[in-house]
Every structure is written in C-alpha cells, then in structure tokens.
Amino acid sequence: MIPVLRLVKSLRYALKDMQGIKNSDYELIESINQASTLLYSRLSERYVQAALKKKILLVGDEGSATLPTDFVHIHQLGMGDNDVAIPTSTLPAVEGTYRIIGDTIYAYPGGYSLEYYYVPKRVSGLGDELDIPLSMSPYIEQISLALFGNNLEKAEQLVTQCSQVLAAREVSHFTDVGPVQALGGKI
Numbered sequence: 001m002i003p004v005l006r007l008v009k010s011l012r013y014a015l016k017d018m019q020g021i022k023n024s025d026y027e028l029i030e031s032i033n034q035a036s037t038l039l040y041s042r043l044s045e046r047y048v049q050a051a052l053k054k055k056i057l058l059v060g061d062e063g064s065a066t067l068p069t070d071f072v073h074i075h076q077l078g079m080g081d082n083d084v085a086i087p088t089s090t091l092p093a094v095e096g097t098y099r100i101i102g103d104t105i106y107a108y109p110g111g112y113s114l115e116y117y118y119v120p121k122r123v124s125g126l127g128d129e130l131d132i133p134l135s136m137s138p139y140i141e142q143i144s145l146a147l148f149g150n151n152l153e154k155a156e157q158l159v160t161q162c163s164q165v166l167a168a169r170e171v172s173h174f175t176d177v178g179p180v181q182a183l184g185g186k187i
Contacts, residue, residue, distance in 0.1 A: 001129040035143035044117030050166040057112045070118040078113030
C-alpha cells in the first residue's frame with residue numbers, strides 16, 4: 001500500500017510546486033488514479049501476475065455470488081475442499097462450470113478460491129492508501145507525471161516498461177527433476 005500523501009509530495013517535488021500554488025491536491029490525486037488504472041489495466045491485459053489478487057467466494061444455494069468490486073477478469077478458480085486451482089480454459093462443461101455476467105458469478109453452490117486480475121480502487125484524499133505495492137511507487141509517480149502533463153504516449157511507454165520489468169520477475173513452476181548432479185557426483 002502506498003500512502004497518497006507520499007505520492008502527492010513526490011509529484012509536487014517533480015513539478016517544482018512544493019507549496020501547492022500551481023496544482024491542487026485534487027488534480028494530483030486524479031492523475032494518480034488515472035495512472036494506477038492505466039497501469040493495472042495494461043498489466044491485466046498482459047497477464048502480469050503483479051496485478052493478481054485472491055479471494056474466497058461462497059456461492060449460496062441460489063447459485064450466485066457477487067464478484068469483488070476491483071475485479072477485471074478471472075485468472076483461476078479453485079473448487080472443492082482441496083482448493084486446487086483449475087485454469088479457466090480447462091474447466092469442463094459439466095458440474096464445476098461457472099458463468100460471469102456483470103458483477104456476478106454463477107456456479108454450483110460451495111466455496112471457491114478466486115484468483116483474479118484487479119484494478120486498484122480510486123483514492124480521494126491525502127489520508128488514503130493506494131492498493132499497490134510500495135515497490136511500484138516510482139512507476140506510478142512517473143506515469144502520473146506523464147498523464148498530468150497530458151503526454152499519453154510517454155505514459156504508455158512507461159506502462160510498457162513497467163509491464164516488462166514486472167513480467168521478467170515472474171518465475172514459472174518447474175517440476176522436480178530429482179537430485180542435481182555436478183561433476184559426476186550428487187549434491
């Protein structure tokens with residue numbers, strides 16, 4: 001979580017407006033909101049795992065549950081007691097099938113582990129916190145500055161750069177290949 005006050009101070013410093021004479025807090029907070037929405041929308045479009053969240057959903061007897069308000073699209077859905085994640089592309093067209101319409105998921109009653117891509121909720125004041133890891137603060141600052149200066153091309157370039165850096169950090173799961181052998185011996 002990034003404190004909005006921290007971001008606003010950083011933006012004011014970059015804009016050489018530490019006294020807040022040229023730009024209002026509202027203008028800077030709006031550019032922060034636009035930057036976080038743009039960045040996380042692009043991260044989810046590119047399936048970068050930094051934009052993933054998990055939540056437990058309980059589907060009642062009526063067969064539906066409301067999705068989280070920050071939901072963009074689904075990544076995986078875990079079903080049953082063992083909470084095994086099943087990629088959405090491999091879900092069978094029988095029991096266990098689900099459907100998403102609007103902000104509601106329709107599925108058989110039970111507990112589900114939902115892994116989804118999200119866009120951070122908008123912030124409105126200096127006391128708020130942006131639902132983004134602190135390590136992404138430099139990216140949000142730079143994208144906010146580009147958007148504040150109405151430079152959409154630079155903002156998109158920064159988003160692409162951030163997406164590439166975050167995607168490069170991801171590690172795939174490799175199966176266990178057994179003991180490692182080096183120079184004919186076992187480690």
